[in-house]
Amino acid sequence: MEEKEEKNNDKIQALREMIYSAEKTLQGAKSMLLQLEGKKKVGRRKKISDEDAEDGRIIEGTFDGQIMIGTDGKQYPVPANYASKSKLVEGDMLKLTITQDGSFIYKQIGPTDRKRLIGVASLDAQGNYFVAAQGQAYKVLLASITYFKVEPGDEVTLVTPKNISSDWGSIENVLQKNSGKKQSAIIPSFEEEKEEENSDKNSDLMDEWSPDLEELKKELNNNLNTPSQS
Known part of the structure; x- marks a missing residue:
């Protein structure tokens, strides 16, 4: 009986140690989770406070291929470099932040189907x-x-709106550079073709006359070798 009680006590002690270890691990995990959540919350508050401190004016609008038409009905210039690198197309939704110093900061918030x-x-x-x-x-x-x-004649990939008719497109890449100069260098001009044609005709004429000249020579030799009748 005493041996059984000792074994049970050992098992109980082992289970208590396991529970203690598990609780300690769980507490550590909770602490790490709180720290991570706390950092995220602090980061969000800081971002909001920065925006509040800047006191910038925010306007949303639609890109028309060159400029942004704001929801207030006004037109706002969009830097061409930004529009080109971002490959904006007509119908894209933009957010404009006008800072206190008058700077324009654009962000694409709703790209249209392409x-x-x-x-x-x-x-x-x-x-x-x-x-x-x-x-x-x-x-x-x-x-x-x-x-x-890009140069005239280059083959390019163009991005355009999928669901609306637009006169504007955005170049995505150059597929093939224009090789017109190389082609013109190897294509003979009309004058060259004409000269070649004339030279061919002259050659044909010489070939046609050559047999006649040989026959004339033979006849002349025969006449010279034939004794004259007195």
């Missing part, structure tokens, strides 16, 4: 770039042309 087209870059009569794709001429920002170093 589709991709393959087109060719060209210049119009006024020297403005456009991309011809699927039978339509899309306007593009000059900053996109400069950023990708």
Whole structure:
């Protein structure tokens, strides 16, 4: 009986130690969780307080291909470099923060659905770039042309709105550079073709006359070798 009691006591003691260890581990986990949650909460409060301290004016609007039309009905300029690098298309929702010093800070908050087209870059009569794709001429920002170093004749990938009709597109990449100069270098001009044609004709004429000259020589030799009749 005493042995059984000792064994039971050992088991009870072992279970108590396990529970104690588990509770200690649980307390440590709770402490870590509180610390992590506390850091996140502090970070959020700090962000809000920074915005409150800046006291910036926030305006939301829609990008129309060049500028933002605010919900207040006013137009706000969008930096061309930002629009090109962000590949903005007509219909994208933007948030504009105007800081106390007058700086404009844009953020894309609602991108519209997009589709991709393959087109060719060209210049119009006024020297403005456009991309011809699927039978339509899309306007593009000059900053996109400069950023990708696009030249007339280059094949490009164009991003446009999927669900609305738009005159504007954003260049995503250059697929193939224009190789027109190389092609023109190996294609003979009309004058060269004409000269080659004339030289071929002259060669044919010489070939046609050559047999006749040989026959004349033979006849002349025969006449010289034939004794004259007195």
